Amino acid sequence: MFRLTTALLWALAPAATLAARCQWSHMQDATDAYLESQTSGKPYAMFLSDKVVYRENNRVISPTVGIITKPLAIAHQHRLYDQDGCATYTEQIVTDPKNPYVIGTQLHFDQLAGGVNVTGIDSIVTTTGDWLFNASKTLSHVLKENWDTIDSDSRADRATLKAIADLYLDLWGNEKSRVPWGMPCDRLEGSAYTGNGSATDSCAVGIPTGPQPPVTDRRYVIDESVGSVSVLCTMGTMRNAPDSHEFRVENGRLRYVHTMTVMRNETALPRMSRVRRTVKIHG
Structure with missing residues (x-):
């Protein structure tokens, strides 16, 4: 489970190039934090930074008006971890009849001395009315x-x-x-x-x-x-x-x-x- 104290340490740590690949555990923690933010609709500060490029359905917008601020009951999720590209992908399926979604989100990172720093959130968000959606x-x-x-x-x-x-x-x-x-x-x-x-x-x-x-x-x-x-x-x-x-x-x-x-x-x-x-x- 991601802890806010970890996020604060990442935010304060000086940037450093430690290795060619991002550590799997650091990206896992950050992705856990993203999913917790999406579930609660109350994003951690690390995702709201003006240094994070937030992209939704191919448009750069403010995360404060994005899907990440809407609480969603995620019924299923699965992830990819790209250690060389320093990024993750998460497929999320929300079956709530009132708010159904299928979302694909890439998180992009820079390395820090003690973890990773979120640089980009990139989501394709589908819902009722989209192509063959159910x-x-x-x-x-x-x-x-x-x-x-x-x-x-x-x-x-x-x-x-x-x-x-x-x-x-x-x-x-x-x-x-x-x-x-x-x-x-x-x-x-x-x-x-x-x-x-x-x-x-x-x-x-x-x-x-x-x-x-x-x-x-x-x-x-x-x-x-x-x-x-x-x-x-x-x-x-x-x-x-x-x-x-x-x-x-x-x-x-x-x-x-x-x-x-x-x-x-x-x-x-x-x-x-x-x-x-x-x-x-x-x-």
Whole structure:
């Protein structure tokens, strides 16, 4: 459990470069503090500093008006820790019928002599009216998946994981991008699932063909221990919508893809309609 005294020590400690990698435990403490702040709706001072860049749905705003000030009952969360990039990613699912959310948040840090200093909070926040949104269905699918640690001798390295994530996202703008599809591979898009539990499940269904606007403004968190990459970005083909993609790679091939896209109450998507009609999904 994060203690406020620890936060104060971090805030007062002089900046210093101690090692090439951030310590896992320091990032864990800071992420615990972030989740406590989100649960209470009363952020620790370390997250409200004017030195912290607070970004929500691809816009830089004041954290005092952000989702972090709204108390949320988080039903499920899972995390990535990027020691080389000094960052974490947390997927949060809130099934409260009155305030449902699925949120993807990257925290970015600088190292300090006794821990880490928060430099950025970057969130994609989806709720009712967004693309295929249903928090309860999302949770039901997520709980069936396996995001356990991968044996060290079977892990893809950092560069490979980033390259695979980019190959997938490059499909928008380059339909010939050669993605290493796994079999099975399950994609969770909002609350819609492409898999049904069979060995032939594919993430390749519903991928656009023909010219598409590219995916831009990509921000990464990479965790080799679970073979995963978080990419927050702008989805050009969906009217430049704020978007989060998270990937799990096993044996060099895609196993899971999680997406959330901010499309608040959009009803007409001419670029995507011809693609999505062909997707067999399981809600």
